[in-house]
Amino acid sequence: MNILLLGSGGREHAIARSLAKSKKLSQLYIAPGNAGSSQHGINVHLDILDFDQIKSWALDKAIDMIIVGPEAPLVDGIYNEIKKDPTTKHIAVIGPSAEGAMLEGSKAFAKKFMAEYNVPTANYLEITEDNLQVGIEYINTNAGPYVLKADGLAAGKGVLIIDEKDEAISSLKEMLAGQFGKASATVVIEQFLDGIEFSVFALTDGSDYVLLPIAKDYKRIGEGDTGLNTGGMGAVSPPPFVSDEIMTKVESTIVKPTIDGISKRGFDYIGFVFIGLILVDSEPYVIEYNCRMGDPETEVVFPRIQSDVIDLMNAAATNALAEVSLDINPLTAATVMLVSGGYPQGYEKGKPITDIPTTSNSIIFHAGTTMRQEELVTSGGRVIAITSFGEDHHIALNSSKKIAEEIQFEGKYYRKDIGFDL
Ligand code: AMP
Ligand code: GLY
Numbered sequence: 336m337n338i339l340l341l342g343s344g345g346r347e348h349a350i351a352r353s354l355a356k357s358k359k360l361s362q363l364y365i366a367p368g369n370a371g372s373s374q375h376g377i378n379v380h381l382d383i384l385d386f387d388q389i390k391s392w393a394l395d396k397a398i399d400m401i402i403v404g405p406e407a408p409l410v411d412g413i414y415n416e417i418k419k420d421p422t423t424k425h426i427a428v429i430g431p432s433a434e435g436a437m438l439e440g441s442k443a444f445a446k447k448f449m450a451e452y453n454v455p456t457a458n459y460l461e462i463t464e465d466n467l468q469v470g471i472e473y474i475n476t477n478a479g480p481y482v483l484k485a486d487g488l489a490a491g492k493g494v495l496i497i498d499e500k501d502e503a504i505s506s507l508k509e510m511l512a513g514q515f516g517k518a519s520a521t522v523v524i525e526q527f528l529d530g531i532e533f534s535v536f537a538l539t540d541g542s543d544y545v546l547l548p549i550a551k552d553y554k555r556i557g558e559g560d561t562g563l564n565t566g567g568m569g570a571v572s573p574p575p576f577v578s579d580e581i582m583t584k585v586e587s588t589i590v591k592p593t594i595d596g597i598s599k600r601g602f603d604y605i606g607f608v609f610i611g612l613i614l615v616d617s618e619p620y621v622i623e624y625n626c627r628m629g630d631p632e633t634e635v636v637f638p639r640i641q642s643d644v645i646d647l648m649n650a651a652a653t654n655a656l657a658e659v660s661l662d663i664n665p666l667t668a669a670t671v672m673l674v675s676g677g678y679p680q681g682y683e684k685g686k687p688i689t690d691i692p693t694t695s696n697s698i699i700f701h702a703g704t705t706m707r708q709e710e711l712v713t714s715g716g717r718v719i720a721i722t723s724f725g726e727d728h729h730i731a732l733n734s735s736k737k738i739a740e741e742i743q744f745e746g747k748y749y750r751k752d753i754g755f756d757l
Pocket of ligand 2: 491552566567625628631632
């Protein structure tokens with residue numbers, strides 16, 4: 336098969352690496368990709384939000400399947416564009432229609448969906464300028480912390496957790512006034528849930544599904560889970576605290592009702608469902624849905640999948656998931672993310688990256704990297720994810736941290752405490 340993979344992060348490098356292992360692959364293209372993805376395919380300069388450009392390029396290259404890494408093209412309707420055009424509708428798309436992608440694209444939509452299908456989640460209010468008083472009254476009459484979520488896509492930055500009443504009320508007003516642009520014209524105020532988080536990933540065709548390995552990521556920039564939220568500073572798969580008993584509960588109370596809901600709503604949904612969960616006294620609640628794989632979770636989830644991932648995606652595209660059973664590496668995978676100094680706020684790009692070990696058992700996934708002539712340089716906040724395997728997360732993380740020490744670029748920072756709470 337000729338495959339076009341959209342995206343440029345560590346997630347896409349990890350997906351590209353798994354695709355390249357398949358005998359079913361003829362040619363892999365990654366748009367725009369990074370300096371690591373080009374080890375497994377050809378990077379191409381396409382704008383992942385320019386669907387006309389993607390369609391004509393895909394026809395020209397006889398692409399059989401498009402795998403969509405990030406959420407923005409999905410929420411914008413890349414699936415719908417490709418499927419409504421008679422010249423491109425034969426191309427398999429891994430990623431849901433715009434309707435299905437609303438599970439990530441609108442928090443208020445996701446909350447209504449969960450309520451309709453009895454999926455456990457925090458209680459909430461939907462607030463706009465029109466019912467601002469309802470939001471203020473909720474904050475005034477309930478104890479904090481207060482969870483304020485921009486309804487729309489906000490690059491992972493749209494959730495504020497605030498202890499003080501006055502600050503929560505002023506933040507609510509600022510959000511509604513456009514702090515996150517149109518994304519926060521509606522704000523979801525949620526009950527605060529106190530517990531430990533982990534994530535479940537399913538590949539679905541809209542009625543059947545296959546569960547992929549579970550993972551836990553570390554979002555905060557600082558050690559001990561402090562400081563600003565980032566895209567993710569590291570991840571572990573599987574998190575050891577998730578017992579078979581908990582997974583049985585997660586599947587029956589959350590995954591099945593979610594996929595049934597997708598089916599009942601009639602969404603065209605061939606792709607990944609990423610369910611962010613929180614365990615409160617061993618009871619799982621949904622924190623969020625995403626319509627794609629996570630980053631850096633993919634850097635630990637995909638390396639553990641030993642089955643042919645093209646067979647897997649083909650099964651989703653042809654309604655054959657019911658017959659699939661996955662071969663998963665039982666070892667623990669852990670990843671540590673090297674980031675640019677200053678991230679997630681302002682940081683410099685173009686720093687030369689050196690001392691990447693060429694022989695090790697770990698996997699070096701590129702995220703924000705690019706080639707400047709012959710030189711590998713940084714091109715983003717999250718630069719490189721180092722994934723290692725071990726009998727447990729301590730062993731895996733020790734291997735990753737050794738390599739994190741070795742690799743050099745100006746301003747390099749990483750969390751040395753990934754897995755501290757496990
Ligand atoms: P989200 O973008 O919805 O995943 O939220 C970002 C982070 O905010 C989550 O990973 C949680 O750590 C935290 N969070 C979101 N919703 C809640 C909630 N209802 N209670 C406690 N923490 C939350
Ligand atoms: N690591 C969290 C995400 O991909 O949304």
